Amino acid sequence: MKKVYSDAAAALDGLLFDGMTIMAGGFGLCGIPENLITALRDSGTRDLTVISNNAGVDDFGLGLLLQTRQIKKMISSYVGENKTFEKQFLSGELELEFNPQGTLAERCRAGGAGIPAFYTKTGVGTLVADGKDHKEFNGETYIMETALIADVSLVKAWKADTEGNLVYRKTARNFNPMMATAGKVTIAEVEEIVEPGELDPDHIHTPSIFVKRLIKGDHEKRIEQRTTRA
Amino acid sequence: MAWTREQLAERAAKELQDGFYVNLGIGIPTLVANFIPDDMDVTLQSENGMLGMGPFPREDEVDPDLINAGKQTITELKKTSYFSSADSFAMIRGGHINLSILGAMEVSEKGDIANWMIPGKMVKGMGGAMDLVAGVQRVVVIMDHTNKAGESKLLKECSLPLTGTGCVDRIITTLGVFDVVEGGLKLVELAPGVTLDEIAQATEASYKVADSVAA
Numbered sequence: 360m361k362k363v364y365s366d367a368a369a370a371l372d373g374l375l376f377d378g379m380t381i382m383a384g385g386f387g388l389c390g391i392p393e394n395l396i397t398a399l400r401d402s403g404t405r406d407l408t409v410i411s412n413n414a415g416v417d418d419f420g421l422g423l424l425l426q427t428r429q430i431k432k433m434i435s436s437y438v439g440e441n442k443t444f445e446k447q448f449l450s451g452e453l454e455l456e457f458n459p460q461g462t463l464a465e466r467c468r469a470g471g472a473g474i475p476a477f478y479t480k481t482g483v484g485t486l487v488a489d490g491k492d493h494k495e496f497n498g499e500t501y502i503m504e505t506a507l508i509a510d511v512s513l514v515k516a517w518k519a520d521t522e523g524n525l526v527y528r529k530t531a532r533n534f535n536p537m538m539a540t541a542g543k544v545t546i547a548e549v550e551e552i553v554e555p556g557e558l559d560p561d562h563i564h565t566p567s568i569f570v571k572r573l574i575k576g577d578h579e580k581r582i583e584q585r586t587t588r589a
Numbered sequence: 590m591a592w593t594r595e596q597l598a599e600r601a602a603k604e605l606q607d608g609f610y611v612n613l614g615i616g617i618p619t620l621v622a623n624f625i626p627d628d629m630d631v632t633l634q635s636e637n638g639m640l641g642m643g644p645f646p647r648e649d650e651v652d653p654d655l656i657n658a659g660k661q662t663i664t665e666l667k668k669t670s671y672f673s674s675a676d677s678f679a680m681i682r683g684g685h686i687n688l689s690i691l692g693a694m695e696v697s698e699k700g701d702i703a704n705w706m707i708p709g710k711m712v713k714g715m716g717g718a719m720d721l722v723a724g725v726q727r728v729v730v731i732m733d734h735t736n737k738a739g740e741s742k743l744l745k746e747c748s749l750p751l752t753g754t755g756c757v758d759r760i761i762t763t764l765g766v767f768d769v770v771e772g773g774l775k776l777v778e779l780a781p782g783v784t785l786d787e788i789a790q791a792t793e794a795s796y797k798v799a800d801s802v803a804a
Contacts, residue, residue, distance in 0.1 A: 386637040386674070387660040389653065412674070439713030440660070448712050455712070460636060461678025461720035468675045481682060481723040484701075484754035487715075517654075529671055530638050531654040536673040564673075580653035586661035588645045 362523045362573045363552060367398035370546050370572045374511050375404040378431075382467065382509035382538040383411040383421060387440070387583050390531030391420045392513040392548045394576035399513070400424055406431040410507055412463060412534055414438040419581050428452070434507070436460035440583065459487060462504050464537055469506035471540025471569070476505045512542025515578075516565065519549040520556075523570030524563045532564065539569045548576040590782045591734070591763040599624045601690050601731045601761055605631050612636060612681065612721060614691035615659040617731055621690055632668065634686055636717040638677050641669035658717065681717065682724035689725040691718065693732045693760075695747040698794040700757040700769035702730060703749035715752060722753035734762035734791050741793035743767065743774070764788055767796060775799055 364370040381399070385391030396415075399407075400423045407430050414433055415422035424430050425443045432454035438444045447453040458466065459481045469477055478501035482488050492503040514535040517528035525547055527535060539545050547570050592600060594617050602624035605611060612634045613621050622642075625631050633642040635657045642657060643664035650664055657663045680686055693704040702722055705715035722728050736742055743760065760767045765788055766778035774796035776788060785798065 386658075387656065389637070389656045389660070435714060437714035437716040445712050449709075457714050459715055459719035460674065460717040461682050461724075464674035464678050479682065479723075481720045482753075483723065485719065485751045486706075487719065527671075529652065529654040529665070530635070530656055532671055532673055533638050534674045537675050582651070582653050582656075582662060583660040584656070584662065585651060586645045586663075587648050587651060589647075 362571065363521055364572055364574050367394040367548065367574055367576065368401065370574045371395065371398050371402060374544055375399070375402050377404060378406045379404065379510040380408040380410065382507070382512040382542055383409060384514040384533065384535035384538045385420065386412055386530065386533035388415065388420050388581050390515050390527070390533050390535055391415070392515040393420065393578060394548045394574065395513040395546060396420060396423060400427055400429065403429070405429050408432045408434070410434040410463075410467070410509060412436050412460060414441045414444045416440050416583065417443050425453070432456065434458060434463070436463050457487070462487075464534060466504055466507040467534065467537035467541045470508040471537060474506055476503050478503055507541060509538070509542045510544070512538045512545040514539045514545060514547050516547050516549045518551045518553060518558060519547060519570070519573055520553050520558050521573075522555050523547065523567035523573055524558055525549070525565035525570060526558055526562060527564050536565050539565045544571045545569055546572040546574070548574050550578060551575065590780065592780045595620065597731050597761060597763060600766070601729060604688060604690065604729050604759070605629060606687070607631075609687040610634055610640070610685065612686050612689045612725065614689070614718070614721075616692045618690040618692055619659060634677070634680060635663070636677050636681060636721070638672050638674060639665075639669065640672070640680070641666045643669070678717070678720050681720050684724055684726060686725045688727045688729065689721045690729045690731060691721065693730045693742070695742050695744055695749055696730055696732070696757055696760050697744050697747045698769075698773045698796065700755045701747050702752045702757050703747040704752050706750045708750065718752050722756040727758050728756050729759045729761065730757050731761045734764040741791055743792050743794040745794055764791060773797065776802055778802065
């Protein structure tokens with residue numbers, strides 16, 4: 360089966376519908392599927408629930424989908440870098456579910472691994488625990504968190520082979536590996552696509568079984584906080 | 590004289606021990622990295638997926654694929670490893686990190702901490718803070734003693750939504766150092782020149798004074 364598509368729009372074709380749930384990898388603007396996000400915006404698909412650690416900035420990443428009001432709900436751990444987000448949320452236009460970052464990562468991992476729920480001590484005694492099942496293990500209290508899956512997961516990797524095996528680079532890995540496992544359909548955008556055998560099988564981060572479609576993108580890789588020393 | 594931001598970070602660096610794996614929060618805690626003694630082996634974890642964080646890059650070393658949890662560009666070291674967010678929080682939640690140094694808006698005398706939300710005003714999110722305070726072996730808060738209105742940030746009860754309950758071990762404020770002990774707080778150190786009276790005036794939480802400080 361051919362997994363490599365010509366561009367982001369082609370890779371999304373036939374998968375999108377209003378009200379769907381999307382996972383998007385990345386931490387801040389690092390390791391985000393920027394080509395697929397732009398194509399999703401151009402598709403005009405609406406009422407999206409988007410699961411992503413952050414919400415981009417006003418004019419880049421998921422911020423693009425906020426500007427066009429295509430997002431109905433975000434599930435994130437931190438959205439502090441996006442003023443459009445704050446405005447839409449405080450005015451009641453946008454739903455928001457805050458998850459602790461580790462809980463969000465584990466909910467995605469669980470979703471991909473066929474584990475419907477798990478217990479964690481993160482968030483016990485806070486707003487996050489409201490309405491959730493509490494249970495004691497070895498004398499400590501834990502809360503139950505449920506798994507997340509997406510209709511489509513959009514991930515960014517450094518390299519892929521044509522089979523869909525993925526390798527990430529440095530801290531651009533972040534949420535991408537878990538989200539790649541948790542999509543009913545996962546689309547990866549990468550900087551380079553090589554032939555099978557060119558990636559060391561011992562160094563594959565995401566095995567091909569999790570990746571249904573693949574594109575080579577052009578990446579701006581915008582830096583949020585360029586910090587240097589003399 | 591109350592401690593400045595730099596002095597707070599310098600004081601907090603005394604919490605480090607040789608061989609520690611440490612997560613530093615965003616803001617003043619990040620400055621603690623500047624005060625790690627040269628002869629001490631401390632490995633910094635960044636929750637976005639990096640163990641062994643190096644200094645900020647020189648201009649020609651900037652790499653958009655290499656950032657810290659504050660989204661700042663950073664460098665790697667020879668000992669560095671990279672991993673997914675799930676592995677990162679396995680380190681944190683699983684109790685493998687020795688020390689977390691965090692900022693806070695409020696801390697209660699029971700060791701509750703609030704640092705992620707002001708209802709109706711500030712919508713940013715908790716990021717990894719709830720996982721850190723729940724899972725890391727020792728949690729040290731560094732913060733101003735009072736807020737911009739001059740009110741104590743050390744309280745009997747936190748008024749803001751909590752990040753975690755009973756999880757703070759030590760608080761280093763601009764005026765002194767408090768430990769969370771059985772039954773409340775204990776003042777264990779004063780910033781140079783700060784008096785017990787000044788602390789008493791600026792503190793809502795109840796606290797005991799350690800013998801070494803009272804003397």
